Amino acid sequence: MKKPPRTLKLGRPALRLRMTFGVMAFVLSLFAGRLILLQGVDPDSYALAATKENTKPFVLHATRGAILDRNGVPLSVSEDAVAITADPTQTAPVAAQLASLLTSKIPGTTYAKFYADLTLKKRYVLLAHQVSPQTWNQISAEIKKQNAAINEQNKGKPAEAKAPLLVGLFTESDPIRSHPLGSVGASVVGVVGDEGKGLAGLEYGLNDKLSGSDGKAMYEVDTKGNKIPNADHTVEEPKPGVSAQLTLDSDLQWFAEKRIEEAVKQWKAESGTVVVMDVKTGELVAMANYPGYDPNKPLKGQSLKNNALEQVYEPGSVQKVVTMAALADANKISLDTKLEVPGSITVQRRKIKDHFDHGVLKLTIAGVIAKSSNVGTIIASREMPIPQFVKYLHDFGFGEPTGLDFPGESRGVMPQGDEWPELTRSTVAFGQGLAVNAVQMTAAVNAVANGGVYVPPKLVKNYVDSNGNDIPNPAGPSRRVVSETAAKEVATMMESVTADGGTALQAAIPGYRVAGKTGTAQETGEGCEGYCKWATSFAGFAPADNPRFVTYVVLQNPTNGRGGGFQGGPVFRDVMSYALQKYAVPPTGAKQPNVPLTW
Structure with missing residues (x-):
């Protein structure tokens, strides 16, 4: 005796529709709950977290106090200078040109060290300490001159054939310690190291008083870590150090x-x-x-x-x-x-x-x-x-x-x-x-x-x-x-x-x-x-x-x-x-x- 052939039973459309709507409602409720949590229950903490993700701290160095003789003649003072920094993600394509330029302008430096730093796999690198404003102005002027020449050469060329511009160098305040009278009183006054801290003499003994307290600035940055112009920022002002007037004549x-x-x-x-x-x-x-x-x-x-x-x-x-x-x-x-x-x-x-x-x-x-x-x-x-x-x-x-x-x-x-x-x-x-x-x-x-x-x-x-x-x-x-x-x-x-x-x-x-x-x-x-x-x-x-x-x-x-x-x-x-x-x-x-x- 033959069995009857099997037949495919069709599902119930109404049931499937109800299940689909249920899943969609559950997912939407999760989004709604999250939205209520972000905007209604605890908006400040989440806004703060988002801000932290998009801000970057910058140190504001305090002005170091001077050391003076009994008549106010300066024995040790801080003079304006800058630290040169770089963003290697921007400087890598032009590392050779920038390394040559920096080596020619900053005594005691080497091309190899600059080139290595300018091609690092990172967003920030310190290239040089306590560079005089005059030297930095010379470097800036040379960069502008070379960029003008590059722009002239790039005219009419397709984008993929254009030479890259010299970009990616920045500066930070980095005062240098100067002794106007040279060796006079040096063994008493002492010296300051590259990090801005006293190494010997009164520069060391009075370091806490002379140094003051550094400040801090928090700036909003873009996805590449660059400051966003006119964006909100907070600043904790530095407190200058005191000066020491000695009894020495x-x-x-x-x-x-x-x-x-x-x-x-x-x-x-x-x-x-x-x-x-x-x-x-x-x-x-x-x-x-x-x-x-x-x-x-x-x-x-x-x-x-x-x-x-x-x-x-x-x-x-x-x-x-x-x-x-x-x-x-x-x-x-x-x-x-x-x-x-x-x-x-x-x-x-x-x-x-x-x-x-x-x-x-x-x-x-x-x-x-x-x-x-x-x-x-x-x-x-x-x-x-x-x-x-x-x-x-x-x-x-x-x-x-x-x-x-x-x-x-x-x-x-x-x-x-x-x-x-x-x-x-x-x-x-x-x-x-x-x-x-x-x-x-x-x-x-x-x-x-x-x-x-x-x-x-x-x-x-x-x-x-x-x-x-x-x-x-x-x-x-x-x-x-x-x-x-x-x-x-x-x-x-x-x-x-x-x-x-x-x-x-x-x-x-x-x-x-x-x-x-x-x-x-x-x-x-x-x-x-x-x-x-x-x-x-x-x-x-x-x-x-x-x-x-x-x-x-x-x-x-x-x-x-x-x-x-x-x-x-x-x-x-x-x-x-x-x-x-x-x-x-x-x-x-x-x-x-x-x-x-x-x-």
Whole structure:
């Protein structure tokens, strides 16, 4: 029996139609829900997200504050310059021409580096830092000239045959640091690196104050990342840095640098330093070092240290000024003190001599200073208990920070504790066995010149904001370290150093009373055992009876002779004379006291 043939049953059209409409309604409801969410429920967050997708941040660099001398003369300032950037997606077709142009206009650059950067697979590349506006104008003019020639050649050609134009270079503000006086004060001021941050000196130490705060701009950009003209943007304005006005006098600084350079070369020394301090205020009006450097020129291995604060050494006999001031304040000595001084003295089995051979000398205490007798100083120092002596040294600033907060500054080296062996006390009394920096030693001598009152050194006089308003920079508090009577007695002893019979006639200044002290100290050094080098120095003040300035001169390891009087004395005389004349300090007219050196 045969089966009946199969037949295809047709679907129900009404059901299919209803299902189609249902699916369409569901999809449309999803779109409607999304639209309600975007426009009604939370439109702001989605608008913000869309804006972020189409905006680009740009840094607005703050103007770096200047560094000025005490009279407002600029020592370090920021000048307009630009960073050249590129969009390699635009520059790749013309990379060869642009690389050649940039290399010809920017010294110290290479074609290969520019070409590689201009063909990178990215939208942004920094090509050159701190390019002067003049150089960029030359580059822009050459681009316009070449593009005009290209446009002329392209006339009448089909689009696919036209040569591409030189496009895709841009600029950003990138100020350059300039030093109008070149090397003057460079070791104090320091330098700024390519990234606009201080690398040494006050540029480093005051970087946060000088830098200010960068701002930020958010610009709408097109799909290629380019700014859209007249589109909305937001700007957070940069905050300019403050300027620092120093206590340095650029004229005196220049003279001191030239004079110490001459001395270093004359005596074949490794280096030299001159510090000049205002007696009453503690302001450092000169801080000169040689060798130095010119921060406007490429730095090739030069030391960026400020030796006046960063180098320590044993001060030698200049330290006797402090020893005698402490003894006088404690009533252990006076101008009437008389000593019998043998040619040598043994302390804890070590024999100590003077710098000159002699038998027993009958010296007054002024004679001990005038002749710079180590033996006489040791004998006098034994009158004071060691802990009391140590306290005086700390009061005078030894082993303590100067308060300048200069980057890299050393606090010097003092023997630990206050129960020193007798040998330590003896050597420290005449300037061996402790280490100082030049500013510490200047400030200690300044306390004697200032009637026994220690004034903390000061280097930054005040700050100046972007509106020209002064912001005070108060110094630390002064303190009395010895009595006025003791200070005057020591000043009188020091005057004998520059008079007949003293060790530094070369430091005398005609018409002025000058108080001073020589120093010649042994030092350790690399490549030898024990003491193998020397530091020679001279410290003094004038007018001795009404002091205005203290000047301290140090030569490190002179190899063409050795002596604080004939090496440091003439530098002191010339620098001090310059300072007295510039600041119109007249001689007092008083006669130098006639203090006997022997008895």
